[in-house]
Amino acid sequence: MRIAEAASQCGLSIDTIRYYEKSNMLPPIARGSDGQRRFSSENIGWLILLASLRDTGMPTATMRKFAALYCKGDSTMPERRKLLVAHAASLQERRTQITRCEELLAYKISVYDGTTNKGGKQ
Amino acid sequence: MRIAEAASQCGLSIDTIRYYEKSNMLPPIARGSDGQRRFSSENIGWLILLASLRDTGMPTATMRKFAALYCKGDSTMPERRKLLVAHAASLQERRTQITRCEELLAYKISVYDGTTNKGGKQ
DNA sequence: CCTTGACCTGGAGTCGCTCCAGTTCGGTAT
DNA sequence: ATACCGAACTGGAGCGACTCCAGGTCAAGG
Numbered sequence: 001m002r003i004a005e006a007a008s009q010c011g012l013s014i015d016t017i018r019y020y021e022k023s024n025m026l027p028p029i030a031r032g033s034d035g036q037r038r039f040s041s042e043n044i045g046w047l048i049l050l051a052s053l054r055d056t057g058m059p060t061a062t063m064r065k066f067a068a069l070y071c072k073g074d075s076t077m078p079e080r081r082k083l084l085v086a087h088a089a090s091l092q093e094r095r096t097q098i099t100r101c102e103e104l105l106a107y108k109i110s111v112y113d114g115t116t117n118k119g120g121k122q
Numbered sequence: 123m124r125i126a127e128a129a130s131q132c133g134l135s136i137d138t139i140r141y142y143e144k145s146n147m148l149p150p151i152a153r154g155s156d157g158q159r160r161f162s163s164e165n166i167g168w169l170i171l172l173a174s175l176r177d178t179g180m181p182t183a184t185m186r187k188f189a190a191l192y193c194k195g196d197s198t199m200p201e202r203r204k205l206l207v208a209h210a211a212s213l214q215e216r217r218t219q220i221t222r223c224e225e226l227l228a229y230k231i232s233v234y235d236g237t238t239n240k241g242g243k244q
Numbered sequence: 245c246c247t248t249g250a251c252c253t254g255g256a257g258t259c260g261c262t263c264c265a266g267t268t269c270g271g272t273a274t
Numbered sequence: 275a276t277a278c279c280g281a282a283c284t285g286g287a288g289c290g291a292c293t294c295c296a297g298g299t300c301a302a303g304g
Contacts, residue, residue, distance in 0.1 A: 002281080002282075003281090003282070003283095004281075004282085013261085013262080014282090015261075015262055015263075016260085016261065016262085018283090018284090019260075019261060019262085023260090034268085034269055034270070034282080034283095035268080035269080035282085035283070036269085036281085036282050036283070037282085037283090048226075049226060049230065052219075052222060052223040052226050053223065054260090055219050055223065056219060056220055056223045059259085059260095060259075060260065060261095061259095077234050078234075080234065081231060081234040081235075084227050084230055084231055084234075085227075085231060087223075087227065088224060088227045088228070088231070091220050091223060091224055091227075094216075094220055095217070095220055097174075097177050097178060098178055098213050098216055098217055098220075100174060101174040101175065101177065101178045101209075101213060102210060102213055104170075104171060104174050105206050105207075105209065105210045105213075106210070108171065108206055109203060109206055109207060109210070112199050112200075112202065112203040112206075113203075124250080124251075125250090125251070126250070126251085135292085135293080136251090137292075137293055137294075138291085138292065138293085140252090140253090141291075141292065141293085145291090156251080156252095156299085156300060156301075157251085157252070157299080157300080158250085158251055158252075158300090159251085159252095176291090181290080181291090182290070182291065182292095183290090
């Protein structure tokens with residue numbers, strides 16, 4: 001599979017995939033005799049995971065570390081697991097940020113609607 | 123109230139507050155005779171709102187627009203309301219991204235734990 | 245009077261993309 | 275055979291949203 005299809009499968013842009021490869025966030029990607037990238041289904045699985053991680057705010061430094069561990073082989077599985085567990089935990093925090101923002105917005109909107117007659121009229 | 127306390131009240135850094143002012147995301151901030159910023163409690167309310175909006179991914183362009191509307195007076199309230207409602211809607215999307223990521227992570231972690239014996243061993 | 249600490253400004257640096265110019269390659273049409 | 279097209283390639287510039295730093299001002303305390 002070439003880069004255009006890979007991009008449409010994982011939701012990252014073509015440029016982002018190339019950037020991730022250049023920045024060591026991907027395992028080595030094969031090339032055809034024409035010099036173009038060929039993505040395996042395992043590569044696509046990796047890209048889908050990265051896409052989900054970056055959409056939920058994982059810094060690229062962490063992705064790089066994760067990729068480096070992956071490339072070192074199975075012995076790094078416990079460490080990789082730890083990394084994913086830590087990210088899962090950070091999602092809790094994000095969820096509560098969203099909830100707090102929703103509450104604040106609901107309040108502000110109620111002020112605009114006049115259903116709340118207190119201050120804070122931003 | 124001066125900038126250090128404002129920062130600790132709203133959770134933004136001092137640099138970020140100055141950056142927001144320079145970039146027209148804040149209503150005009152008063153200055154003392156010493157040339158230093160003095161934040162009113164209304165200013166703090168604004169900063170708290172902005173902090174919550176940026177933590178949940180609102181682009182600064184939208185914040186700038188919101189600030190411009192606010193500075194134009196009460197006639198822009200319907201438009202400001204619309205803007206907040208739109209952001210509240212975008213939070214739904216963020217929530218589902220988090221949920222999808224949580225599911226994917228739960229799956230990947232189960233693979234590490236050996237409780238799932240299929241492929242996808244990243 | 246001198247130092248300290250909080251603030252100021254302008255500007256450079258960073259992160260995570262995103263866009264662009266210029267090139268190469270494989271395939272189809274003439 | 276050649277001319278062209280679309281899709282991929284590279285290196286590098288640009289951008290959004292901060293973040294950090296050097297150098298300067300000012301009010302208050304020792």
